[in-house]
Amino acid sequence: MSESHSNARADDNxxxxxxxxxxxxxxxxxxxRNITxxxxxxQTLAIIGESGCGKTVLLKSLIGLVRPTGGHVAYDGQQIDTLNDKELTALRTxxxxVFQNAALFDSLTIADNVAFPLREHRRIGQEEAYHQVRxxxxxxxxxxxxxxxxxxxxxxxMRKRVGLARAIIMEPEILLYDEPTTGLDPIMSDVINELIIRTREQAEVTSIVVTHDMTSALKLADRIVMLYPxxxxxxxxxxIIFDGTTDxxxxxKDKRVAQFLRGEAGERLQEMRDSHESSRMHTALQDR
Ligand SMILES: Nc1ncnc2c1ncn2[C@@H]1O[C@H](COP(=O)(O)OP(=O)(O)OP(=O)(O)O)[C@@H](O)[C@H]1O
Incomplete structure (x- = not known):
């Protein structure tokens, strides 16, 4: 495990x-708890870790969508929890x-879904909006x-790609992806991975990808951070039990990291058996 945090693609930016x-x-x-x-x-950072360990909560906390109960987050030098409503709206642009389930509005057309942030944050005519959406x-x-x-x-x-189009239409400086490949077949997952890489290269954005898809993380990331429950x-x-490059x-050597990489249940199976056993005994005692 690397001690140096932003070790990969260390840049002067x-x-x-x-x-x-x-x-x-x-x-x-x-x-x-005390995440620094x-x-x-x-940078393209992948945040990995088992289901429920807090990846999405971390992702949302980094941009003010979840309020921390302790500590703080600074975005481009500004402490997020001190921002007023106007500043928070500006931050949103x-x-x-890119939400896990694409989070599109079912009643709106694809054009209106993708144009949504434009209409919310910019005064823009129909024709200009059409061109930008296209x-x-x-x-x-x-x-x-x-x-x-x-x-x-x-x-x-396709819905995932529409979600990505909606996220990039404002030409943001950072893109946050919550499980971009979940629920997709391997080919479509790779299409999404390639799109993430292409978007990063064309627009020079910072990217944070939350995923438990190791193929994705290894393909995309300059740096991987692994959270533990x-x-x-x-x-x-x-x-944070790992912070370093894909290599x-x-x-x-950390067993927890190696097991996750290999997709092994490890002692989790025994824990599930133990918890099943204890609930069975609990029920048996109650039935007496
Ligand atoms: N708004 C909320 N209110 C209450 N509990 C929440 C809320 N958001 C998340 N949690 C809880 O926080 C924990 C971590 O959730 P989170 O979605 O960050 O996990 P995750 O690592 O992203 O999991 P997954 O890989 O399954 O998406 C879970 O136990 C979840 O139930």
């Missing part, structure tokens, strides 16, 4: 996002978020003919 001791809890459940993480401009769709490999369709008429892969950690242990993760 400065830090875009800096989280310090970021902690998030929902009621009694603590999801993130810097994302330099231009600087990032594009160009954004072309960038993700979709023909102009899909503009009149509704989301339900498209395949899952708090419930499995001791009080003093860091929740480094493949050589990583």
């Amino acid at each position: 400065g830090t875009l996002i800096a989280a310090r001791d970021l902690t998030v809890r929902f009621g009694r459940q603590k999801v993130l 993480l810097e994302v330099p401009r231009g 600087r990032y594009g978020f 160009d954004a769709l072309a960038m993700v490999g979709l023909p102009a003919s899909v503009m009149v369709k509704r989301p339900a008429e498209l395949s899952g892969g 708090l419930a499995r950690l001791g009080q003093e242990q860091s929740q 480094e993760i493949e050589r990583c």
Whole structure:
């Protein structure tokens, strides 16, 4: 494991996002604990980890969509929790978020879905909007003919691409992807991976990709950060159990990291058996 945080593609462009001791809890459940993480401009960072460990919560916290209960996040030097509504709205135009399930409006056409951020944040005429939507769709490999369709008429892969078109239409400086390949076949997953790479190269954006698809992470990322569920950690242990390059993760000796890379259940199976056994015994005792 590498100790140097932004070690991969170390550049002089400065830090875009800096989280310090970021902690998030929902009621009694603590999801993130003292996460300190810097994302330099231009980097493609993959955040990996098992289901429920807090990847999406971290992604959303980095741009102010989830409020931390402790610590803070600075975006381009500005502490997010001190921003007023106007500043938060301005921040929203600087990032594009590709949601896990594409999150399109079912009742709107594809054109209106993709144009949504333009209409919300920019004064723009019908014709200009049309051209921009058509160009954004072309960038993700979709023909102009899909503009009149509704989301339900498209395949899952096409909907993901529409979600990406909507995220890039504002030409954001950072793109955040939440599980961009989940639910897609390997070929369509690779199409999405290639689009992410192409978008990054054409627009020189910073990218953060949350995924449990290791093929994706290894293909896309300059740097990989692995989160671990708090419930499995001791009080003093860091929740970031790996931070380094794709080469480094493949050589990583940490058993938890290696098991995740190989897709092995490890002691998780035993834990599930134990929990099944204890609930069976609990029921048996109650039935007496
Ligand atoms: N708004 C919320 N209110 C309450 N609990 C939440 C909220 N958002 C997330 N959680 C909880 O936080 C934990 C982490 O969720 P998160 O979605 O970040 O996990 P994840 O690592 O992205 O998982 P997956 O890979 O399955 O998407 C989960 O237990 C989830 O139920």
